[in-house]
Amino acid sequence: MTSNSYVASQPLLTADGIPLKVSLQRSMRRNKLRAIGLVLPPLLFLLSLFIIPIGNLLTRSVDDKLINFQLPLTFRVIEKWDRHTLPDEELFDAMSFDLSTINKLLITKNSGTQVDPDDPGWRVKIPKKGPYKEPILKINPNWGEVETWLPLSRIVQNALDYQGSKKEKRLVEKRAKFDICSYLTPLKNAACSQIFKVLKGWDQQSVSDEKYFKALYKDLSSAHKFLAGKSSTRMNYEKPGWKSLIKKSVRNIKKIKNPPYREAMFKIDERWDDVTFWQSLLVMKDPYTSGYFLNAFDRKFDEGMNIVMQPEERQVYVMLWWRTLLLSFIVTIGCLVLAYPTAHLLATLPLKYSNLLMICVLMPFWTSLLVRIVAWMVMLQQEGVINDALVISGILADENRLPMMYNFTGTVIVMIQILLPFMILPIYSVMKGIPPSYMRAAQNLGAKPSLAFLKVYMPQTLPGVGAGVILVFIVAIGYYITPELVGGKDGTLIGNMVAYHMQQSLNWGLAAAMGTVLLVAILILYWVYDKIVGIDNMKLG
Amino acid sequence: MKNFIRTMMVTAIMAIFCFVGQAVAEVTVASWGGAYTMSQQKAYGDTFSDSPLIGGKVNFVNYNGGLGEVRTQVESGNITWDIVDVLPSQARTGCDEGLFEELPRDVFAKAPDGTPMDEDMFVKVPNDCVVPQIWWSYMAFYKKGTFSGTQPNTIGDFFNVSKFPGKRGIHTWANALIEMALMADGVPPANVYKVMSSKAGIDRAFAKLDTIKDHVVFWSSGAKPLELVTSGEVSMALAYNGRVGAAILSEDAPFVPIWDGQVLEEEWLVMTKGTNNYDEALRFLIHASAPAQQAGQAKWINYGPMRRSGMAILEANEPFFHNGKNIMPHMPNTDEHMKGGLYANPDWWADNGDSISERFKAWQGK
Numbered sequence: 001m002t003s004n005s006y007v008a009s010q011p012l013l014t015a016d017g018i019p020l021k022v023s024l025q026r027s028m029r030r031n032k033l034r035a036i037g038l039v040l041p042p043l044l045f046l047l048s049l050f051i052i053p054i055g056n057l058l059t060r061s062v063d064d065k066l067i068n069f070q071l072p073l074t075f076r077v078i079e080k081w082d083r084h085t086l087p088d089e090e091l092f093d094a095m096s097f098d099l100s101t102i103n104k105l106l107i108t109k110n111s112g113t114q115v116d117p118d119d120p121g122w123r124v125k126i127p128k129k130g131p132y133k134e135p136i137l138k139i140n141p142n143w144g145e146v147e148t149w150l151p152l153s154r155i156v157q158n159a160l161d162y163q164g165s166k167k168e169k170r171l172v173e174k175r176a177k178f179d180i181c182s183y184l185t186p187l188k189n190a191a192c193s194q195i196f197k198v199l200k201g202w203d204q205q206s207v208s209d210e211k212y213f214k215a216l217y218k219d220l221s222s223a224h225k226f227l228a229g230k231s232s233t234r235m236n237y238e239k240p241g242w243k244s245l246i247k248k249s250v251r252n253i254k255k256i257k258n259p260p261y262r263e264a265m266f267k268i269d270e271r272w273d274d275v276t277f278w279q280s281l282l283v284m285k286d287p288y289t290s291g292y293f294l295n296a297f298d299r300k301f302d303e304g305m306n307i308v309m310q311p312e313e314r315q316v317y318v319m320l321w322w323r324t325l326l327l328s329f330i331v332t333i334g335c336l337v338l339a340y341p342t343a344h345l346l347a348t349l350p351l352k353y354s355n356l357l358m359i360c361v362l363m364p365f366w367t368s369l370l371v372r373i374v375a376w377m378v379m380l381q382q383e384g385v386i387n388d389a390l391v392i393s394g395i396l397a398d399e400n401r402l403p404m405m406y407n408f409t410g411t412v413i414v415m416i417q418i419l420l421p422f423m424i425l426p427i428y429s430v431m432k433g434i435p436p437s438y439m440r441a442a443q444n445l446g447a448k449p450s451l452a453f454l455k456v457y458m459p460q461t462l463p464g465v466g467a468g469v470i471l472v473f474i475v476a477i478g479y480y481i482t483p484e485l486v487g488g489k490d491g492t493l494i495g496n497m498v499a500y501h502m503q504q505s506l507n508w509g510l511a512a513a514m515g516t517v518l519l520v521a522i523l524i525l526y527w528v529y530d531k532i533v534g535i536d537n538m539k540l541g
Numbered sequence: 542m543k544n545f546i547r548t549m550m551v552t553a554i555m556a557i558f559c560f561v562g563q564a565v566a567e568v569t570v571a572s573w574g575g576a577y578t579m580s581q582q583k584a585y586g587d588t589f590s591d592s593p594l595i596g597g598k599v600n601f602v603n604y605n606g607g608l609g610e611v612r613t614q615v616e617s618g619n620i621t622w623d624i625v626d627v628l629p630s631q632a633r634t635g636c637d638e639g640l641f642e643e644l645p646r647d648v649f650a651k652a653p654d655g656t657p658m659d660e661d662m663f664v665k666v667p668n669d670c671v672v673p674q675i676w677w678s679y680m681a682f683y684k685k686g687t688f689s690g691t692q693p694n695t696i697g698d699f700f701n702v703s704k705f706p707g708k709r710g711i712h713t714w715a716n717a718l719i720e721m722a723l724m725a726d727g728v729p730p731a732n733v734y735k736v737m738s739s740k741a742g743i744d745r746a747f748a749k750l751d752t753i754k755d756h757v758v759f760w761s762s763g764a765k766p767l768e769l770v771t772s773g774e775v776s777m778a779l780a781y782n783g784r785v786g787a788a789i790l791s792e793d794a795p796f797v798p799i800w801d802g803q804v805l806e807e808e809w810l811v812m813t814k815g816t817n818n819y820d821e822a823l824r825f826l827i828h829a830s831a832p833a834q835q836a837g838q839a840k841w842i843n844y845g846p847m848r849r850s851g852m853a854i855l856e857a858n859e860p861f862f863h864n865g866k867n868i869m870p871h872m873p874n875t876d877e878h879m880k881g882g883l884y885a886n887p888d889w890w891a892d893n894g895d896s897i898s899e900r901f902k903a904w905q906g907k
Contacts, residue, residue, distance in 0.1 A: 225637075489906070
């Protein structure tokens with residue numbers, strides 16, 4: 001009773017004796033590795049030149065550490081404050097130290113909760129004209145150890161070892177001076193040239209000589225100036241007035257010889273007497289803050305760390321978000337309405353005509369963007385071509401010219417024309433692949449042309465429509481050039497505010513926060529689109 | 542044969558590298574474009590290259606203001622702009638943050654009577670980073686023939702859309718608009734900043750701006766207001782006075798300037814921190830701030846030199862403009878033109894600029 005089914009008594013073998021399963025796995029792994037190898041270069045390229053730099057910039061949306069470098073003692077002492085009445089001497093004391101001394105750059109424990117307000121190192125005064133060694137060692141004895149200076153020496157050595165032309169060597173040395181300061185401070189644009197000079201001939205054996213400490217003091221003092229400037233810009237975003245207050249105080253606090261500092265600081269500037277300035281410090285205390293994200297939605301922290309709305313006259317972002325979404329939506333729908341018939345025409349005409357029409361679609365696409373925008377300006381402006389034509393032909397009176405430029409309408413019109421090819425091409429390429437026999441078959445089975453279109457033709461074009469819609473919407477939502485040039489008052493979008501903060505107000509934290517919100521919004525929309533239409537249903541041709 | 546070709550190619554490549562290595566150091570100056578940069582090119586750039594003593598190439602690039610790109614360049618260490626032409630608030634902010642090199646003040650050219658540069662100026666030097674450039678102003682202007690009957694000649698007329706109908710062109714940032722709105726509302730120029738320091742004062746300025754809100758067209762680049770007025774898109778616009786003056790003087794454009802209510806601003810040249818061409822850039826700055834070159838710029842555009850000795854050269858050598866016309870009637874900082882105007886206060890803007898700008902953006906949007 002032999003059974004007809006084949007029973008393997010031992011594993012299947014390939015021609016060279018290896019089990020089939022193993023051989024199969026090996027070849028599949030080889031294929032997978034080959035695929036990874038092909039994808040790896042563009043992936044690394046994307047990662048290193050796109051994801052990492054942009055990610056780095058976006059981290060600025062929460063990074064608020066700069067102020068903590070500037071005011072470490074103040075932020076530690078302020079924890080004891082009651083937040084309502086004017087602070088007492090201890091806090092003024094701390095503030096005056098933070099503003100006028102460089103001890104925070106020398107002492108080891110100079111951040112967050114590590115700061116010990118009772119550490120005598122904070123109170124050590126380094127005389128301006130020297131001697132420097134003793135006070136610095138009192139602040140932090142580590143500066144007497146060779147190990148502390150070794151990393152700096154390494155930077156100097158690398159610069160000196162550089163082989164190149166004389167000019168190149170000079171540039172490398174200059175860079176090294178910046179690198180030394182960025183090792184000691186959070187600044188990237190301060191030059192520690194004195195330290196560079198004394199470490200040039202260093203034998204790495206001892207740092208007992210006064211000259212090392214003099215160089216350290218001089219360089220850190222000049223770097224400290226820039227730290228104050230940079231952090232006061234940031235403080236000014238929180239409460240206008242900090243910038244000039246810090247600037248004035250830094251100049252004048254050095255003149256205060258002895259405590260008490262409270263009255264002396266009142267004399268320097270009456271704003272120190274204003275409790276709201278001190279309260280604004282509470283908001284800036286944390287090294288990582290969600291303040292920028294709140295600002296991106298017209299909100300801010302008050303002194304109790306509650307979330308409140310910005311004053312009415314400064315509320316602009318929420319309105320801009322809505323307007324951006326609305327405009328992108330209108331542009332997408334407009335593009336769809338115009339692109340669908342065009343694509344259908346292109347797909348169904350004989351090749352001779354459709355090629356010609358295709359050139360009409362692609363030619364503007366290849367023209368410079370700015371040229372197209374300026375052309376629209378000429379067409380749509382008050383004394384432009386369209387208005388003039390309407391007035392000359394008598395349809396409009398001269399006073400009732402249509403305002404079509406430098407407003408919302410103008411932005412919509414120009415953006416639709418610019419983004420039209422993005423919609424036409426995916427739909428066209430999908431339509432090209434639909435056999436015309438389907439429509440004929442549907443009509444043969446008794447459907448009216450309109451029903452056949454709705455039930456048979458349109459569902460097949462959905463992947464192309466989906467691709468076009470998502471492409472146009474994502475581009476429109478972040479668009480900046482067109483609203484900047486033709487937007488006028490009511491056509492500016494959120495992208496313009498991001499550009500403003502990057503270029504003019506230098507509030508990169510806020511710009512990064514808005515950029516992050518845009519990115520997250522796009523990702524959410526992409527996810528929603530996936531759920532409704534399905535990414536696999538998207539075809540670009 | 543193959544060896545021969547290979548050695549030839551290697552030699553050629555090496556020769557190219559050597560050539561590139563010897564290329565003349567070029568100083569790149571970032572400025573605002575248009576007639577302004579043209580005047581700088583003629584007054585500073587060409588004279589720099591032609592001078593047998595200093596020589597060197599100067600390359601002007603355009604930018605639209607703001608320290609964003611400067612900060613990016615300094616932080617990344619990749620400096621492409623050696624010298625930047627900056628507005629007063631940026632001259633202060635940038636120097637405070639360490640974005641500009643601090644320059645030795647004693648290398649600069651003295652006035653003919655021996656006064657050092659820092660004492661030869663109309664204003665006090667705010668810090669060690671800046672080199673004087675020009676005085677310029679925001680001012681209103683219109684095209685001849687736009688209005689029949691009374692012609693506008695005060696800043697109040699700019700804000701009066703019923704008497705002088707048509708749209709208004711204004712710039713997309715708040716500087717000078719607040720001051721002009723208050724002056725139009727009747728605040729004497731001497732009290733403007735006092736009024737601005739209170740919330741009620743700012744509210745008053747925005748209320749005045751509201752009166753022209755529906756008639757506003759915004760511009761952001763210097764040549765645009767001239768374009769808007771010429772094309773008839775707006776009937777009056779605010780502009781940089783030099784652009785209007787250059788058009789009137791060089792091209793006989795039918796513009797009429799309104800000197801009342803002008804807001805005078807400083808303009809400075811600064812050197813980016815960490816630039817590779819420090820020496821050449823410093824030589825250029827010394828050259829550009831010398832009294833003769835300062836006056837020379839007024840040959841091409843009607844911005845006032847910041848150095849008194851430069852102004853003196855102008856007054857002594859009328860007609861000064863390059864096509865033989867008088868330049869003093871178009872200078873913004875003469876007593877007559879300053880009667881209804883004021884000097885902007887960059888320190889006030891350094892402090893309050895951010896919050897006023899946000900309020901202005903909000904106003905723009907609504």
